[in-house]
Amino acid sequence: MEAFLNFFETMPIWMKAGWVVFVLAIFWILEGYYSLVTLKYKKWKHAKVNLSLLVFVMIINAVFGLLTAGVFLWLNDTQFGLLHLFEAPLWVELLLSLLVLDFIAQYGVHYLLHKVPPLWRLHIVHHSDKNVDVTSGTRHHPLDFVLRETFAILAVVIMGMPIAFYLFYRILSVLFTYWTHANISLPLALDKGLSYVIVTPNMHKFHHHYELPWTDSNYGNMFSIWDRLFGTFVYEDVKKIQYGVDLADHTDDENLWVQLGIPFNKTVKSKSK
Numbered sequence: 001m002e003a004f005l006n007f008f009e010t011m012p013i014w015m016k017a018g019w020v021v022f023v024l025a026i027f028w029i030l031e032g033y034y035s036l037v038t039l040k041y042k043k044w045k046h047a048k049v050n051l052s053l054l055v056f057v058m059i060i061n062a063v064f065g066l067l068t069a070g071v072f073l074w075l076n077d078t079q080f081g082l083l084h085l086f087e088a089p090l091w092v093e094l095l096l097s098l099l100v101l102d103f104i105a106q107y108g109v110h111y112l113l114h115k116v117p118p119l120w121r122l123h124i125v126h127h128s129d130k131n132v133d134v135t136s137g138t139r140h141h142p143l144d145f146v147l148r149e150t151f152a153i154l155a156v157v158i159m160g161m162p163i164a165f166y167l168f169y170r171i172l173s174v175l176f177t178y179w180t181h182a183n184i185s186l187p188l189a190l191d192k193g194l195s196y197v198i199v200t201p202n203m204h205k206f207h208h209h210y211e212l213p214w215t216d217s218n219y220g221n222m223f224s225i226w227d228r229l230f231g232t233f234v235y236e237d238v239k240k241i242q243y244g245v246d247l248a249d250h251t252d253d254e255n256l257w258v259q260l261g262i263p264f265n266k267t268v269k270s271k272s273k
Helices: 002-011 013-033 043-078 090-115 117-126 134-139 142-159 161-182 188-194 200-208 225-229 256-264
Strands: none
Touching: 002 013, 002 161, 013 043, 013 090, 013 134, 013 161, 043 134, 043 142, 043 256, 090 117, 090 142, 090 161, 090 225, 117 256, 134 161, 142 161, 161 200, 161 225, 188 200
């Protein structure tokens, strides 16, 4: 187990970037053979704005990488965090850390992005995509992503987890982000069965429905238990899903500058919470 985790701790940057490209490519190919819905769009044109936003995300990742390095050095010196308060097998500590990261840095911050009006204006960019596919997983306003990364560091500090746990979580998070956004169709029984434990492609698509209440459901990224526990879980007929968000349907979802300006565009009305 230690050797497995050490691999992620020593993983070179090129390999981390390669993992993102690899997972994107795999689901991009699978979308061509096992599509959930037929999207009438130009796939490369649609991908252009989403992949451009990915560049911002990767730059922010680099900056936060420097910050998290300092955090982990401080945690190592001070032995701060919940993991230092008890003894447990390594796999138990890893699982607990993944659960806390998923709850705080994914479900929790995602819930706030929907419920706090100024934060929702940032998050509209993600929901304004009218054709959800694997590249939609990269579609985040830079300030939205900064908030997510801040919550991830908060989770790290609370747990006092080693850097290997955090880096393993990041690798898993990339996989789940692209898997859940990919326009792929699993056998219904399999998708529904997996959704009792993890977030599945069908499950997450309800979150991208254009209007409430489905827009405010299925906030999870990896584990579906949080949505089930807090009553935000939805699983109905995927044929009823219409992508986009009613508050920004008039905006050009394939224009990068329009999307970056949505949080400051007064013509895009923010829903009242």
